Amino acid sequence: MSLSRFTVTGVRNLQPVALLPSPRINILYGDNGSGKTSLLEAIHLLGLARSFRSSRIAPVVGHEEQSCVLFGQAALASGQARAIGVSRSRDGETVIRVDGQNVRSAAELADTLPLQVINPDSFRLLEGAPKLRRQFLDWGVFHVEPRFLRAWQRLQQALRQRNSWLRHGRLDGAAQAAWDRELELAADEIDAYRRAYIQALKPVFEETLQALCALEDLQLSYYRGWDKDRRLGEVLAATLERDRALGHTQAGPQRADLRLKVGGHNAAEILSRGQQKLVVCALRIAQGHLVSETKRGQCIYLVDDLPSELDEHHRLALCRLLEQLNCQVFITCVDSNALMEGWQTSTPVSMFHVEHGRVTQTHGPSGVNA
Ligand SMILES: Nc1ncnc2c1ncn2[C@@H]1O[C@H](COP(=O)(O)OP(=O)(O)OP(=O)(O)O)[C@@H](O)[C@H]1O
Ligand SMILES: [Mg+2]
Known part of the structure; x- marks a missing residue:
């Protein structure tokens, strides 16, 4: 392209x-x-x-x-x-x-x-809110996994329903359980796509970074947005009262994040500006490699x-x-x-x-x- x-x-x-x-x-x-x-x-x-x-x-x-x-x-x-x-x-x-x-x-x-953009704002990928890293992650998943968009739309709809019910309480128990089930199914699907994507991205990112600068102990990890050992349904049931008080759903793929750590510390707090730029470039170049392996071709x-x-x-x-x-x-x-x-x-x-x-x-x- x-x-x-x-x-x-x-x-x-x-x-x-x-x-x-x-x-x-x-x-x-x-x-x-x-x-x-x-x-x-x-x-x-x-x-x-x-x-x-x-x-x-x-x-x-x-x-x-x-x-x-x-x-x-x-x-x-x-x-x-x-x-x-x-x-x-x-x-x-x-x-x-x-x-x-x-x-x-x-x-x-x-x-x-x-399109991939690398600009002075790109630093925010490391130091900014998790939303930016989710956008980065989902850009990649969207471009390599054709089923992702549909699952993401299902998640948004289920979340809207649940949050509205949390605020106004107008759904009966059965309807609420059905929406929670829908939320869990969409969440599991999105999590599976994101996980598979990170698994493919990691080695390409590490190799790219190595070619740019020596940062051996940099670790990229993925947080899916809820406890890794529990089903989302369980977590939602356990946090229901808090969700109701806040008026929105706290756990789920809408809270996912990518974590970049150097020797256990947040990369944004440790790396120099130049090193941060190289890490962001390596992430974005690695994404480009994965897109070029799909039939969509290059970005x-x-x-x-x-x-x-x-x-x-x-x-x-x-x-x-x-x-x-x-x-x-x-x-x-x-x-x-x-x-x-x-x-x-x-x-x-x-x-x-x-x-x-x-x-x-x-x-x-x-x-x-x-
Ligand atoms: N809506 C607008 N209409 C006309 N001119 C504008 C508008 N918005 C910004 N500009 C002007 O456009 C010019 C080009 O800005 P731009 O950011 O593209 O420059 P640049 O070449 O990237 O500069 P730099 O090297 O400083 O990054 C600026 O002089 C700016 O003041
Ligand atoms: Mg400019």
Whole structure:
């Protein structure tokens, strides 16, 4: 999966842009405030119909514009092409089209264009709330296990019913038991998918991390969201009074987490900023490897400000791993010299200069001036 053509209108400071990216490495360079992150944001909008910088669309739409419109031609693993169009107006109206057909859900769109983002916010994966790590985990499970989405939807419905009943107490005993049973079944299914995914992810993550930096005693573990020795039904029965007092269900897959520890300590409290960045990169690159083993093919990587926090040795190691992924990668940096070297001569590298919202290709796919 890669973007062979990409056009942007109405995103932040960007002038209307039409890019013919390399199927592999694309470097976007330019001064602070020139529009590099906005260009990555535009690709993210195309892939997920939302930004990674703002939960609202209004700040993303250019000051003088009423809407932003993204269009991309995606080359699929099967060799087929797919035309994707996303338009979002300032007031939130969204139109998503894939091959000329309207698409109703962003999940369907996410399935079309799997994206991985590595940006300065990525640190939050280690130090932030468990929700971020669950999102990371479920992104992976969603892209490798087609039955996951249905199970997750069942879980959400059962949880909504239970939480509403906890607050208002309007269900009779039999109906409540039936919903608890449904919750337990969905929970067990989700737990099984997540567990299988972690088992596959762990060795790939460890190998990737090893290639990036030496952190031998880093341990990745999975907490499923309730006591590992008891059935969820038992736990729910035991915590019923507390759940009722709080008005929501405490135990279950909605509380799952990934734990990263170094020598028994929380990785976020021990590792340096650079080491944290490398751990997050290793996690995201490992996910990309697992996706590429499925029939969906590769995902696209958006790496914002790759050189920051990294010394030359680690920067080169990260570039090598991104290159070995065989994926399409969009990388931003301020100084193009930082990323000129280190690529195999056979890897198609394109470079784009971003200046006051204008994007100009300065190097073609084979390193030749465009
Ligand atoms: N809605 C908007 N309309 C117009 N311009 C905007 C809008 N939102 C942000 N900007 C401007 O767009 C410019 C590009 O920002 P962007 O974050 O893409 O820069 P950048 O090249 O990634 O910079 P840096 O190297 O500092 O990360 C900034 O000058 C910003 O002030
Ligand atoms: Mg930026």
